Amino acid sequence: MSEHNSVGNAPGTARPAGASVAPSPWSAPRRVHIHDVAMRDGLQIEPIFVPTEQKIALINALGHTGLSKIEATSFTSPKAIPALRDAEELMMGIERVPGVKYVCLVPNLRGAERAMQCNIDEINLVMSASETHNLANLKMTRDQSFLALSKIIDEAAGQVDVNISISTAFGCPMEGVVAPEEVLRLGDRFAERGAQGITLCDTTGMANPTQVEALCSGLARRWPGLELTLHFHNTRGMGLANVIAGLSAGIDRYDSSLAGLGGCPYAPGATGNICTEDLVHMLDSMNMNTGTDLGLLVSCARQMAKMVGREVPGQVMKAGPWDKRFPPPPDLEQTRERALAR
Numbered sequence: 001m002s003e004h005n006s007v008g009n010a011p012g013t014a015r016p017a018g019a020s021v022a023p024s025p026w027s028a029p030r031r032v033h034i035h036d037v038a039m040r041d042g043l044q045i046e047p048i049f050v051p052t053e054q055k056i057a058l059i060n061a062l063g064h065t066g067l068s069k070i071e072a073t074s075f076t077s078p079k080a081i082p083a084l085r086d087a088e089e090l091m092m093g094i095e096r097v098p099g100v101k102y103v104c105l106v107p108n109l110r111g112a113e114r115a116m117q118c119n120i121d122e123i124n125l126v127m128s129a130s131e132t133h134n135l136a137n138l139k140m141t142r143d144q145s146f147l148a149l150s151k152i153i154d155e156a157a158g159q160v161d162v163n164i165s166i167s168t169a170f171g172c173p174m175e176g177v178v179a180p181e182e183v184l185r186l187g188d189r190f191a192e193r194g195a196q197g198i199t200l201c202d203t204t205g206m207a208n209p210t211q212v213e214a215l216c217s218g219l220a221r222r223w224p225g226l227e228l229t230l231h232f233h234n235t236r237g238m239g240l241a242n243v244i245a246g247l248s249a250g251i252d253r254y255d256s257s258l259a260g261l262g263g264c265p266y267a268p269g270a271t272g273n274i275c276t277e278d279l280v281h282m283l284d285s286m287n288m289n290t291g292t293d294l295g296l297l298v299s300c301a302r303q304m305a306k307m308v309g310r311e312v313p314g315q316v317m318k319a320g321p322w323d324k325r326f327p328p329p330p331d332l333e334q335t336r337e338r339a340l341a342r
């Protein structure tokens with residue numbers, strides 16, 4: 001049997017002999033980078049303010065889970081996003097684990113100035129592909145946003161990496177369909193301006209796998225040298241299916257959120273991101289290499305659930321991993337005897 005016929009030999013998830021399936025594009029070992037955005041996308045929509053020292057403790061724990069990036073907070077208006085009003089104190093208080101990139105979301109020049117004072121590794125600039133969502137979320141037209149973000153790219157050059165998150169790239173909850181050509185054109189303009197990475201965001205879980213594969217298949221050729229990331233919300237249960245479509249299109253970086261928290265307060269109907277530990281569990285069991293420790297992520301997810309004080313969407317934290325075993329019913333031997341006697 002070729003090694004490519006075997007699914008799931010990742011550490012801790014070894015499958016029994018015989019659990020092999022036909023070769024698939026996903027069964028060969030592959031490095032997939034996980035960016036956790038719970039501290040930003042997750043907390044921005046929670047009605048409570050989590051005390052800064054609790055946020056710092058969780059980010060410090062997350063730093064040791066093997067994540068490639070941690071989006072720690074945003075430098076937005078405290079009136080717009082009160083839950084993240086402690087961004088400076090938080091960024092100054094966290095431990096920086098070597099090899100982990102600490103990222104902050106920034107919507108405008110004022111936000112970039114604040115972020116640059118806090119020794120961050122990457123600015124994640126945000127604007128929408130849809131005019132309506134850009135106005136609702138950022139109070140700017142897309143042209144105004146593009147101008148402001150371009151200035152930030154110029155100012156950040158040589159000092160800090162810049163990624164652009166394009167919101168509503170797969171659909172807008174107010175406008176509906178967003179033309180893929182518009183998303184690509186916007187990405188082209190940022191690539192020309194010198195951004196280091198582009199993230200396509202499905203802000204309210206409207207994307208489907210066919211659409212993801214169609215939009216993403218040519219991206220690595222279209223934007224060579226740029227780090228490409230996908231950001232899915234699981235609003236309609238299509239989140240992990242969209243990851244499979246993204247992988248098949250060649251994208252190997254995914255935003256996800258601990259315990260499945262998340263959502264944009266200025267996008268009607270927004271709910272949680274795809275859940276980090278559920279994503280890692282799926283990729284581990286498919287024999288992909290996320291570089292992360294599922295057990296540590298689950299314990300961070302539990303810490304997060306305690307912090308927000310409510311039922312959270314994460315599933316593996318409740319069900320356990322696929323290889324968890326339950327004891328058989330105590331009367332199994334009698335059942336066997338009865339069955340054999342029939």
Ligand code: COA
Pocket residue numbers: 044074075076077078079080081107108109110111112114126137138139167264265266
């Ligand atoms: N950080 C802190 N304060 C900021 C700021 C920033 N990045 N940008 C603006 N402000 C302050 C201004 O100083 C001003 O303060 P004042 O009222 O005390 O004078 C006030 O906010 C209004 O400034 P203005 O430029 O008119 O902003 P606005 O009200 O048009 O809001 C944004 C624009 C972009 C700042 C705001 O909509 C925002 O932060 N949106 C973020 C939304 C978000 O994070 N969504 C989820 C992620 S996709």
Ligand code: ZN
Pocket residue numbers: 041201202203231233262263264273
């Ligand atoms: Zn999001």
